[in-house]
Amino acid sequence: MQTKTYICQNCACQEFISRPSLYDIFEHQEGKLVFVKSEIMEEKIELFCRECSEKLDFDQTDLTF
Template identity: 45%
Template structure:
């Protein structure tokens, strides 16, 4: 499979976990971490988001 934009064959995912931070006593502290169910996939070369479904790759609109 190749990116339809640049023909690269390597892809990366967007992290699906993020931290919620707050300043406490003058320091940045992690309040909690949350995860997202949605996975985003990007072409490693050009960075465009792609949709991989039915074993085919297409650019996301």
């Protein structure tokens, strides 16, 4: 079975960012902000190229957290 490769078709970047439907939760602990978890606010996540903002067409089952 061939492994899928996700590369931006516009600029060949291999890093992608999510829309603001993913929230990192930090908690105040002993004068510090400590990462607790990430929460996804929508069932469907959209990803965009970090360099040029082109929307990535991908299979949702390929997401790993």
